[in-house]
Amino acid sequence: MAFRILTTALLGAHNLINLCLKAKRPAPANxxxxxxxxxxxxxxxxxVPEELPAELSYSQGMGYARSKLVTEHICMLAAKKTGIxxxxxxxxxxxxxxxxxxxxxxxxxxxxxxxxxxxxxxPALDENPLWLPVDTVAHGITDIxxxxxxxxxxxxxxxxxxxxxxxxxxxLHATGLEFEEVGQKEWVDRLRNSNPNPVVNPPIxxxxxxxxxxxxxxxxxxxxxxxTRKARSFSPNLADAPILNNDLVSKFIQHWKSxxxxxxxxxxxxxxxxxxxxxxxxxxxxxxxxxxxxxxAEKFHVPWIEGDNLHSPASLTKMTNGEALSDTDxxxxxxxxxxxxxxxLKMETFKSNAQDVVIVxxxxxxxxxxxxxxxxxxxxxxVTFFTLQTGLAxxxxxxxxxxxxxxxxxxxxGQVEILEGPGxxxxxxxxxxxxxxxxxxxxxxxxxxxxxxxxxxxxxxxQV
Amino acid sequence: xxVIRSLRARSLYHDLPLTAxxxxxxxxxxxxxxxxxxxxxxxxxxxxxxxxxxHCAWSVNFNLGxxxxxxxxxxxxxxxxxx
Numbered sequence: 296m297a298f299r300i301l302t303t304a305l306l307g308a309h310n311l312i313n314l315c316l317k318a319k320r321p322a323p324a325n326x327x328x329x330x331x332x333x334x335x336x337x338x339x340x341x342x343v344p345e346e347l348p349a350e351l352s353y354s355q356g357m358g359y360a361r362s363k364l365v366t367e368h369i370c371m372l373a374a375k376k377t378g379i380x381x382x383x384x385x386x387x388x389x390x391x392x393x394x395x396x397x398x399x400x401x402x403x404x405x406x407x408x409x410x411x412x413x414x415x416x417x418p419a420l421d422e423n424p425l426w427l428p429v430d431t432v433a434h435g436i437t438d439i440x441x442x443x444x445x446x447x448x449x450x451x452x453x454x455x456x457x458x459x460x461x462x463x464x465x466x467l468h469a470t471g472l473e474f475e476e477v478g479q480k481e482w483v484d485r486l487r488n489s490n491p492n493p494v495v496n497p498p499i500x501x502x503x504x505x506x507x508x509x510x511x512x513x514x515x516x517x518x519x520x521x522x523t524r525k526a527r528s529f530s531p532n533l534a535d536a537p538i539l540n541n542d543l544v545s546k547f548i549q550h551w552k553s554x555x556x557x558x559x560x561x562x563x564x565x566x567x568x569x570x571x572x573x574x575x576x577x578x579x580x581x582x583x584x585x586x587x588x589x590x591x592a593e594k595f596h597v598p599w600i601e602g603d604n605l606h607s608p609a610s611l612t613k614m615t616n617g618e619a620l621s622d623t624d625x626x627x628x629x630x631x632x633x634x635x636x637x638x639x640l641k642m643e644t645f646k647s648n649a650q651d652v653v654i655v656x657x658x659x660x661x662x663x664x665x666x667x668x669x670x671x672x673x674x675x676x677x678v679t680f681f682t683l684q685t686g687l688a689x690x691x692x693x694x695x696x697x698x699x700x701x702x703x704x705x706x707x708x709g710q711v712e713i714l715e716g717p718g719x720x721x722x723x724x725x726x727x728x729x730x731x732x733x734x735x736x737x738x739x740x741x742x743x744x745x746x747x748x749x750x751x752x753x754x755x756x757x758q759v
Numbered sequence: 760x761x762v763i764r765s766l767r768a769r770s771l772y773h774d775l776p777l778t779a780x781x782x783x784x785x786x787x788x789x790x791x792x793x794x795x796x797x798x799x800x801x802x803x804x805x806x807x808x809x810x811x812x813x814h815c816a817w818s819v820n821f822n823l824g825x826x827x828x829x830x831x832x833x834x835x836x837x838x839x840x841x842x
Contacts, residue, residue, distance in 0.1 A: 314809060326814070722773050
């Protein structure tokens with residue numbers, strides 16, 4: 296049995312390593328296998344070096360951990376036999392990213408923290424975690440993969456720990472989260488006696504797992520020490536890995552509060568409340584805003600406002616004369632667009648069965664113009680921007696093909712010059728490569744439009 | 760579309776520049792196959808240009824036994840290659 300498993304495993308790794316060996320370059324491609332600390336979590340002696348564990352029994356008992364350990368051995372065997380740079384990157388607990396704080400709410404730790412809102416308590420553990428944000432891990436793995444490191448094992452965990460009760464819990468309190476700090480056994484008891492409905496009380500889903508870990512008096516958990524010197528020497532990002540702080544913790548909490556931790560006292564399945572939705576097709580002249588908007592409007596039966604029709608006569612004269620618009624002209628224009636969109640959305644809500652979505656085409660070249668349009672959010676409207684992107688050459692060709700448009704080709708250069716790409720916080724933007732075949736672009740935009748608005752072309756057709 | 764949806768769910772897509780997005784190629788594959796489930800031309804192109812391979816796809820199911828990982832993970836499912 297053990298042999299059969301090993302040979303099958305070897306076959307799979309063999310195929311991948313073969314691919315690296317076939318590289319038609321002076322050296323084979325390097326091979327980077329992401330393993331898990333669970334492969335060595337039962338290490339005796341408390342210290343985990345950056346090498347294969349001395350005993351196979353050092354892995355956790357579950358199949359997941361054992362399969363990782365088997366593959367670690369395959370990698371090191373390949374390195375020895377072929378000279379390939381095969382690296383085992385042993386990753387520990389990964390947490391949300393440092394920019395947006397996005398962390399899957401259904402994982403064990405997020406569920407433990409969510410217990411603050413459902414049972415009003417978080418256990419006061421005596422643990423020193425070595426968590427790493429997911430973006431730090433990703434940068435670390437890329438650093439090492441692109442480095443000149445030879446084959447070998449590296450531990451991808453934080454080299455600086457923090458204390459669960461002395462550091463994490465105060466950071467949680469600082470976000471305004473209210474909860475009691477209780478002993479681990481009491482916490483499991485409270486969870487066991489709490490609402491069994493996982494919709495209202497998600498942490499109950501992992502009751503068995505939490506009980507196996509914490510329903511005991513074994514409060515002293517010294518944890519393992521990991522050597523990380525090799526990993527840090529090849530990765531500047533791991534060497535500078537951030538340690539958990541109030542800022543990071545508040546990003547996670549904000550993320551969960553705005554997504555999954557919403558109050559649902561009735562315990563009913565989540566019913567999407569239909570919020571009015573403004574979809575802006577943005578991009579310079581020639582990027583195909585109107586064509587795409589027309590396609591969407593017909594397919595999804597959604598009203599479409601052509602932003603260009605809302606320019607004041609004075610602005611139109613300016614543009615016809617090849618004169619650029621001033622910011623004052625633009626603010627007035629954006630304000631008109633918002634008003635028109637809002638009025639249209641109001642009208643849509645009066646129609647029966649109408650899911651109120653409205654499309655607006657508007658260049659929205661600068662971040663501040665988008666920020667201005669985004670203010671409609673304050674009136675309870677959800678906004679999504681599709682920014683249509685392509686090179687200047689493509690835009691010029693398309694403009695030259697047009698007849699009777701007020702925009703001059705020369706003005707296009709001015710538009711592209713002031714064009715500002717999406718900022719890191721502008722997560723309501725979906726960029727679209729419009730340099731491709733029109734059919735492909737429309738298909739992609741259709742699918743994404745369906746994703747964000749929840750409106751389906753099919754259901755509309757049935758209604759007809 | 761799966762790649763776009765996955766990147767969007769993590770807020771990684773909106774500010775990825777056009778040139779960076781153009782480098783992403785997703786190929787349905789099967790690691791259990793000697794040619795990874797790719798057609799000959801694709802396999803030959805990948806193998807001639809590859810410089811680095813990151814194997815980071817794995818089933819996260821703690822209830823499975825070791826045997827279950829043979830085909831899905833160790834034999835493989837996804838390929839993430841950097842050119």
